[in-house]
Amino acid sequence: MKWTMAPSGMAEAAGVVIAALLADGHEAFFVGGCLRDELLGRPVHDMDLTTSALPEEVIALFPRCVPTGLAHGTVTVLQGGHSFEVTTYRTESGYADHRRPEHVSFVRDVKEDLRRRDFTINAICCGQDGVMIDPFHGARDLQLRLIRCVGKAEERFDEDALRMLRCVRFASVLDFAIAKNTWRGLLRQRDKLAHIAVERMRSEIERIVEGPHPQRGLGLLLRSGLLPRGKAPFPWTGRDLAAAAARSAGLADLQDARLRWALLLHALGSSADTAGELLRAWKFPGAALSGIAAVLRVREAWDAALAAEAPEDPGASAGLRRRWIAAVLAHGRSAAEGWLTVAEAAERAAGCSATATPTPERGAFSLGAAAASTSGPGSKASLPGIAQMRSWTAEMRLQSLGELAVSGHELTAVLDKRPGPWLGVLLNRLLLAAAAGEIANDNQLLLQEAQRMDRDEE
Structure with missing residues (x-):
C-alpha cells in the first residue's frame, strides 16, 4: 500500500511487520484509524495492525515485543524505531460494566474482527497490496461525512458506553454528521455513561474542546445531554451550555488548550474557585488546573480593580494601571496575557468592542469592563482597552521578587525586626512600587522606602 499521510519511516517499518507475518503463513492488515486518516487526507500518527496470528505466535516472530494486553490479543511490536499494536x-x-468485555475469543476471519468495532469509518482494513476490506461501507461513510455505528447502535453503546462520547468527538473533530439511527441509539443509551470512569470521559471531552471544531462538539454535547449523566459534577443546565457555546464562539481561534478551557468556563460564569473544584472533580492534571484557574483569577482581580476605581475620577487610569500590575505580579505574566487573549476572544464572540466580564450568579456577560471607550476621546468614562493593558505589562520594570534589589534579610536588619508575615507583605509592596516605576529598583532607595512604609504603619 502507498501511504501519503504517514511518515515514510513508520510506513516502511509497519510494512516490515506485515511482511514477516505474511511470510510465516498468517494474515495481516493495516486497520482502523490509520486508514481512516489516510483516506481523509489527515496526518497519520500511528498504525495499528490486525492479524490471524495468535499473540504467542507474534511474540515468537519478533525479537522486540511488549505483551501489552495478551488476554485481548494485543502485542506491541517494536520495529525500526516505531511501535505497532x-x-x-x-x-x-459480556460487557458487564458497559466498558470491558468479559469474554474474548480469537477467530480466523478478519470480517468478524471488524464487526466488533465501534464505527464504520474505523472498521476498515487493508493489506500490503492496497486492497481494502470494508464490509460495513466505512469508506462510503467517509465520503458522506457520516458517523455510523457498526451494526445496531444501541448494542454498540451498551457494550461500551464511552463510545457515545467518542461518537460526538469524531463528529466534532472531523466535522461530520451523525447517522439518525446512531443518534437515536445514543439517546436511548446515554444513562449508561454513569458507568464510565471520569478520566476516560475527560479525555474525550478534552479532544472535543481542544479540537478543530469545538463549537460543533459543544452543540452535540448539549443536544445529547451526555455530560450531566457522567460521574463527575456538571452544575449547568442545557440552557447554560447553549448560552456559553454562543459566548465562546472564539474557541477555535485559541491555540493554547488552557485558554480554551478558561474561555469556556468564563462563558459559563465560573469563578476561579468553582472552576478549580470542577476541574479537580473531572481529574484534570494539576498543571492544567492551576493554569486555567490562574487565568480566571486575573479576570477576578481586574473585575475588582474596575469596581474599586470610579471611571469619572481623573486618577482612575493610574489606579487601574497599578492594580493591573499588581494582578500580573500576583498571578504571573503568562496568566495575565492569557486573560487578555481570552478577553479578546470573548469580545469577538460578543460582536462588540468591549471586553466581556462574567456575572457568575447569572452565568452571563456584562459588557464594558476592560473596554476601549466608545464615548469619544477625552471622555472621563474612558476605560483602558486590551492594547493599553498589554502596554502596561510591557512597561513593568520587574516581574518577580527574585529581581528585587533588596532581600528579606536586609529588611529585617535595617528595621530591627524578627521575620514574620509582615516581611512578605512589605516585600510585595516594594515589588509593586518598583514594577510600577514609582521607585527605582535600587538597594538603598528600596531600604529607605521600606523604612518610610514601616513608619507609616506605626
Whole structure:
C-alpha cells in the first residue's frame, strides 16, 4: 500500500511487520484509524495492525515485543524505531460494566474482527497490496461525512458506553454528521455513561474542546445531554451550555488548550474557585488546573480593580494601571496575557468592542469592563482597552521578587525586626512600587522606602 499521510519511516517499518507475518503463513492488515486518516487526507500518527496470528505466535516472530494486553490479543511490536499494536482477530461478549468485555475469543476471519468495532469509518482494513476490506461501507461513510455505528447502535453503546462520547468527538473533530439511527441509539443509551470512569470521559471531552471544531462538539454535547449523566459534577443546565457555546464562539481561534478551557468556563460564569473544584472533580492534571484557574483569577482581580476605581475620577487610569500590575505580579505574566487573549476572544464572540466580564450568579456577560471607550476621546468614562493593558505589562520594570534589589534579610536588619508575615507583605509592596516605576529598583532607595512604609504603619 502507498501511504501519503504517514511518515515514510513508520510506513516502511509497519510494512516490515506485515511482511514477516505474511511470510510465516498468517494474515495481516493495516486497520482502523490509520486508514481512516489516510483516506481523509489527515496526518497519520500511528498504525495499528490486525492479524490471524495468535499473540504467542507474534511474540515468537519478533525479537522486540511488549505483551501489552495478551488476554485481548494485543502485542506491541517494536520495529525500526516505531511501535505497532498488533492484535489478533477477536470477538467480544459480556460487557458487564458497559466498558470491558468479559469474554474474548480469537477467530480466523478478519470480517468478524471488524464487526466488533465501534464505527464504520474505523472498521476498515487493508493489506500490503492496497486492497481494502470494508464490509460495513466505512469508506462510503467517509465520503458522506457520516458517523455510523457498526451494526445496531444501541448494542454498540451498551457494550461500551464511552463510545457515545467518542461518537460526538469524531463528529466534532472531523466535522461530520451523525447517522439518525446512531443518534437515536445514543439517546436511548446515554444513562449508561454513569458507568464510565471520569478520566476516560475527560479525555474525550478534552479532544472535543481542544479540537478543530469545538463549537460543533459543544452543540452535540448539549443536544445529547451526555455530560450531566457522567460521574463527575456538571452544575449547568442545557440552557447554560447553549448560552456559553454562543459566548465562546472564539474557541477555535485559541491555540493554547488552557485558554480554551478558561474561555469556556468564563462563558459559563465560573469563578476561579468553582472552576478549580470542577476541574479537580473531572481529574484534570494539576498543571492544567492551576493554569486555567490562574487565568480566571486575573479576570477576578481586574473585575475588582474596575469596581474599586470610579471611571469619572481623573486618577482612575493610574489606579487601574497599578492594580493591573499588581494582578500580573500576583498571578504571573503568562496568566495575565492569557486573560487578555481570552478577553479578546470573548469580545469577538460578543460582536462588540468591549471586553466581556462574567456575572457568575447569572452565568452571563456584562459588557464594558476592560473596554476601549466608545464615548469619544477625552471622555472621563474612558476605560483602558486590551492594547493599553498589554502596554502596561510591557512597561513593568520587574516581574518577580527574585529581581528585587533588596532581600528579606536586609529588611529585617535595617528595621530591627524578627521575620514574620509582615516581611512578605512589605516585600510585595516594594515589588509593586518598583514594577510600577514609582521607585527605582535600587538597594538603598528600596531600604529607605521600606523604612518610610514601616513608619507609616506605626
